Amino acid sequence: MPQGISETRASGLTGRDAFPHRHLLAISALAPWEISFLLDEAEQWVTLNRAASAKHDGRLAGLTQINAFFEASTRTMLSFEIAGKRLGADTVNMHAAQSSVRKGETLIDTAVTLNAMHADVIVIRHGSSGAVRLIADKVDCPVLNAGDGWHEHPTQGLLDALTIRRRKGRIDGVIVTICGDVMHSRVARSNILCLTALGAQVRVVAPPTLMPADIDRMRVEAFTDFDAGIAGADVVMMLRLQNERMDGAFIPSPREYHMLYGLTLARLARAAPDALVMHPGPMNRGVEIDSIVADDKVRSAITEQVELGVAVRMACLDVLTRRARKVEGWA
Amino acid sequence: MSIRIAITNGLIVDPTAIAPIAGTVLIEGDSISSIGDSPAPSDADIVDAKGMIVAPGIVDLGVFRTDKPAFQFGGITRAGLMPDQSPPLDDPGLVQRAARAGKPDLWVHPIAAATRDLAGKEMAELAMMRAAGAKAVATGRQWIADSGVMARVLAYAAALDMTVIAHAEDGGLVGRAVATAGETATRLGLHAAPAVAEAMAVARDIALARQAGAALHFRIVSTAAAFALIRAAKAEGLRITCGTSPAYFQLSDIAASDFRTFARLSPPLRCEADRQATIAAIADGTVDVLTSSHDPRGPEDKRLPFADAAPGMAGAETLLALALGLVRDEHLTINALMALLSANPARLLGIDAGRIAAGAPADLILIDPDAPWKVDSAKMAAEAGNTPFDGLPVQGRVRRVMKGGRFL
Numbered sequence: 001m002p003q004g005i006s007e008t009r010a011s012g013l014t015g016r017d018a019f020p021h022r023h024l025l026a027i028s029a030l031a032p033w034e035i036s037f038l039l040d041e042a043e044q045w046v047t048l049n050r051a052a053s054a055k056h057d058g059r060l061a062g063l064t065q066i067n068a069f070f071e072a073s074t075r076t077m078l079s080f081e082i083a084g085k086r087l088g089a090d091t092v093n094m095h096a097a098q099s100s101v102r103k104g105e106t107l108i109d110t111a112v113t114l115n116a117m118h119a120d121v122i123v124i125r126h127g128s129s130g131a132v133r134l135i136a137d138k139v140d141c142p143v144l145n146a147g148d149g150w151h152e153h154p155t156q157g158l159l160d161a162l163t164i165r166r167r168k169g170r171i172d173g174v175i176v177t178i179c180g181d182v183m184h185s186r187v188a189r190s191n192i193l194c195l196t197a198l199g200a201q202v203r204v205v206a207p208p209t210l211m212p213a214d215i216d217r218m219r220v221e222a223f224t225d226f227d228a229g230i231a232g233a234d235v236v237m238m239l240r241l242q243n244e245r246m247d248g249a250f251i252p253s254p255r256e257y258h259m260l261y262g263l264t265l266a267r268l269a270r271a272a273p274d275a276l277v278m279h280p281g282p283m284n285r286g287v288e289i290d291s292i293v294a295d296d297k298v299r300s301a302i303t304e305q306v307e308l309g310v311a312v313r314m315a316c317l318d319v320l321t322r323r324a325r326k327v328e329g330w331a
Numbered sequence: 332m333s334i335r336i337a338i339t340n341g342l343i344v345d346p347t348a349i350a351p352i353a354g355t356v357l358i359e360g361d362s363i364s365s366i367g368d369s370p371a372p373s374d375a376d377i378v379d380a381k382g383m384i385v386a387p388g389i390v391d392l393g394v395f396r397t398d399k400p401a402f403q404f405g406g407i408t409r410a411g412l413m414p415d416q417s418p419p420l421d422d423p424g425l426v427q428r429a430a431r432a433g434k435p436d437l438w439v440h441p442i443a444a445a446t447r448d449l450a451g452k453e454m455a456e457l458a459m460m461r462a463a464g465a466k467a468v469a470t471g472r473q474w475i476a477d478s479g480v481m482a483r484v485l486a487y488a489a490a491l492d493m494t495v496i497a498h499a500e501d502g503g504l505v506g507r508a509v510a511t512a513g514e515t516a517t518r519l520g521l522h523a524a525p526a527v528a529e530a531m532a533v534a535r536d537i538a539l540a541r542q543a544g545a546a547l548h549f550r551i552v553s554t555a556a557a558f559a560l561i562r563a564a565k566a567e568g569l570r571i572t573c574g575t576s577p578a579y580f581q582l583s584d585i586a587a588s589d590f591r592t593f594a595r596l597s598p599p600l601r602c603e604a605d606r607q608a609t610i611a612a613i614a615d616g617t618v619d620v621l622t623s624s625h626d627p628r629g630p631e632d633k634r635l636p637f638a639d640a641a642p643g644m645a646g647a648e649t650l651l652a653l654a655l656g657l658v659r660d661e662h663l664t665i666n667a668l669m670a671l672l673s674a675n676p677a678r679l680l681g682i683d684a685g686r687i688a689a690g691a692p693a694d695l696i697l698i699d700p701d702a703p704w705k706v707d708s709a710k711m712a713a714e715a716g717n718t719p720f721d722g723l724p725v726q727g728r729v730r731r732v733m734k735g736g737r738f739l
Contacts, residue, residue, distance in 0.1 A: 028518070107635065107636070108634055126636070128636035128637070128638050128639060129519055129520040129521055129590070129636065129637060129638065130519065130590030130636050130637045131636040133589075133590060134590070134634070134635070134636060148520075149520050149636070149638070150520030150521070150522075151519055151520035152520070186520060189518070189520055212512075212516075212517040212523075213512035213513050213514075213516070213517055213523065213525070214512075214513050214514040214517055215517055217514040217517070217518075218514075218517070218518065
């Protein structure tokens with residue numbers, strides 16, 4: 001087991017007291033020890049997922065998990081589906097075309113419909129900030145936010161924290177530089193909240209056109225100069241830049257973005273010598289990150305993030321359904 | 332001989348006076364015949380207003396819906412109806428119909444759309460709409476982006492002696508934003524525009540109004556920077572006025588935390604410093620009008636993700652009680668407040684209302700100024716309960732409403 005487990009058990013809370021929430025909608029709703037609890041819970045699933053033989057645990061057998069994705073996603077939906085299946089749940093995927101469902105009362109209607117099917121846990125992604133919470137208020141089962149607009153993507157924040165904790169042995173005091181389109185990024189928000197809650201020193205780097213107002217109020221240091229923001233960093237987390245932002249509205253061109261904000265070997269050399277490179281994927285190689293950096297076997301943790309994502313999602317599905325499964329101490 | 336009503340023992344608040352006076356208001360027919368301390372005539376119906384304020388009925392400049400029950404609860408006897416209807420009030424026939432909607436209990440004064448379909452492109456038939464009863468011209472919920480169009484609207488309306496009511500948000504800066512840039516919008520991940528969008532719009536429109544010699548009213552102003560520009564324009568002697576609504580002196584953008592769509596307004600709620608600046612602008616006379624901006628919206632418009640929800644609040648019922656809070660906090664006198672709620676908007680619309688004097692129309696409200704009550708979105712008189720003040724304890728309630736010499 002990696003370091004850091006013992007300190008996070010410090011809350012001494014057990015059963016439902018350790019995680020009293022019905023849903024997982026946002027990192028902002030969690031106390032630091034609740035975040036650590038989920039990370040600790042994920043460790044067992046890392047071990048299981050690496051097993052050479054059958055990767056299966058039947059604890060969610062008989063439960064129905066609906067993955068309702070109102071916004072296109074391949075990786076995250078796959079990760080949630082694998083997580084549910086490895087725990088024995090019956091997973092069902094719903095791809096709701098954004099155009100037909102996004103507007104009007106239909107969102108609430110869809111929530112009511114899902115609820116009527118007696119799902120035991122619902123995983124939701126939606127393109128509008130706050131939409132997942134709106135649905136959660138209308139259903140009887142736990143809801144897991146798989147990303148809502150620019151607001152939050154809590155399991156991404158958790159899996160990134162777990163990656164850092166396993167690689168660095170701790171989170172407290174670690175310098176993390178998050179670089180890219182912070183304004184439009186739910187990944188950035190969940191990571192800022194998650195990592196600062198656990199004691200990391202977080203810096204954000206973004207072009208001035210993609211830096212949200214008053215971001216420093218989220219207990220981070222803001223930079224527009226990547227070279228300054230990366231200096232001495234223990235972790236460099238790159239964000240994906242959507243193509244539509246690079247057409248002149250926010251960024252003049254991909255190549256200018258790469259010049260100022262691309263993670264190159266030369267730039268990485270300004271970070272700590274053993275700096276960890278992270279990216280939530282999918283990557284724009286040659287724009288925000290150079291292939292030679294992304295594929296660095298020692299410093300890049302990008303594939304490990306994907307791996308730990310499954311473990312973290314298994315932990316969340318397990319914890320959120322304990323009450324319904326009448327697990328001792330949780331019923 | 333017409334019926335005579337004497338309202339006795341009340342505290343009479345005439346916006347044109349400095350302070351309230353105790354006495355009797357005598358009403359004959361549809362107008363006030365005298366005020367003073369002479370005893371009520373023996374043949375008059377006596378209404379004892381002991382402990383009450385007798386004030387002119389509220390003239391609410393810039394509502395989006397004709398909502399009689401809510402207006403009666405709030406003491407609103409005349410409403411300036413925004414052209415943002417469906418279809419928009421850009422045609423004399425539509426104006427005429429809107430003007431008839433409330434009579435006799437409520438007088439609706441339609442405000443003509445400045446441009447056809449409120450699209451900000453071609454001027455609407457302003458003179459014909461004036462002949463049909465339109466009392467002012469408005470750009471609607473949005474800014475007219477094309478400065479040439481706005482310049483022509485101002486010049487044309489000035490010649491017709493109609494006030495132009497403008498929406499003060501620069502469209503380019505706002506885009507599809509639904510919140511003011513700042514900590515709250517950043518934490519919630521909402522599309523936000525900088526607060527300076529308001530001052531940008533105000534600065535341009537003041538410059539154009541100066542050139543046109545037009546009377547220009549900003550329906551809602553909510554930021555310190557915009558108030559500063561308006562203050563300076565007034566000092567210069569331009570015919571520039573502005574209004575605001577209780578949401579902007581009572582709430583800041585924090586009210587939208589948890590994605591509360593009842594706090595999704597247009598313009599969006601601002602930071603705490605701008606809220607304070609709004610109170611200061613009311614206190615120093617920069618603000619001329621307080622409006623409810625009444626816009627009841629049901630769940631089909633509000634039970635949506637924040638960015639998809641329609642902006643607006645049902646404000647008619649809470650306008651007076653929240654405004655009385657300003658008097659209680661000694662930001663202004665009760666007489667000055669009633670000027671903001673009746674005399675000033677009446678002047679901008681060019682209608683005879685908002686005064687208590689012999690010969691004035693008998694549009695009066697009796698206010699119990701200290702009566703406590705609690706705002707409850709589930710029990711509103713309005714068409715919908717979309718109030719950001721749900722659960723707030725307030726003081727001050729309208730007990731009687733008289734329109735045209737008749738108690739409703």
